[in-house]
Amino acid sequence: SYELTQPPSVSVSPGQTASITCSGDELGDKYACWYQQKPGQSPVLVIYQDDKRPSGIPERFSGSNSGNTATLTISGTQAMDEADYYCQAWDSRSYVFGTGTKVTVL
């Protein structure tokens, strides 16, 4: 079955840039999206179709996808961005979620 691998954790200082990777076989040939989940809350879609932002998502969130890696970038990270982030793709008639990355804003 298809697998998406993320680093377990990423630390970033306020105002700096956080990059979260998502690796999967030929992921660049598929659409990747990203979800943010804060403790005790439901996930929120922050990027879809590799690099599109849903309405209401701040511009500091951006995405890219090429080769075997999709990347979520948070520019000018704020304390409110501290959360778990999950990538997701579609493969063989199933959605597949990444392993998840905890972003800590120090």
Next chain:
Amino acid sequence: EVQLVQSGAEVKKPGESLRISCKGSGYNFTSYWISWVRQMPGRGLEWMGRFDPSDSYTNYSPSFQGHVTISADKSISTAYLQWSSLKASDTAMYYCARDVFGELSLDFWGQGTLVTVSS
């Protein structure tokens, strides 16, 4: 405003049956699929399957095929996830989400239903 409102928390015993619900509002319910996602305590997201309310087509993850049933009643804009015989390992938070198949993403999520299975 798009909303998905899920039924409340459940506490069940192993072997019991259960159906939880997800009511959509603020959009045309039959124009979008509904997906269900499991999150076990302290763990990541797992996609379970999806349902097309327009024609009742269902697509399950191989990991959940045969263990759960996904359905919907489009007349009341409500989707369901059900078990015929719960196990302790079914203890988890379950989310429904609006599935934008053309975009291959889940754009609105319910608040979650916590299912606890314990003897």
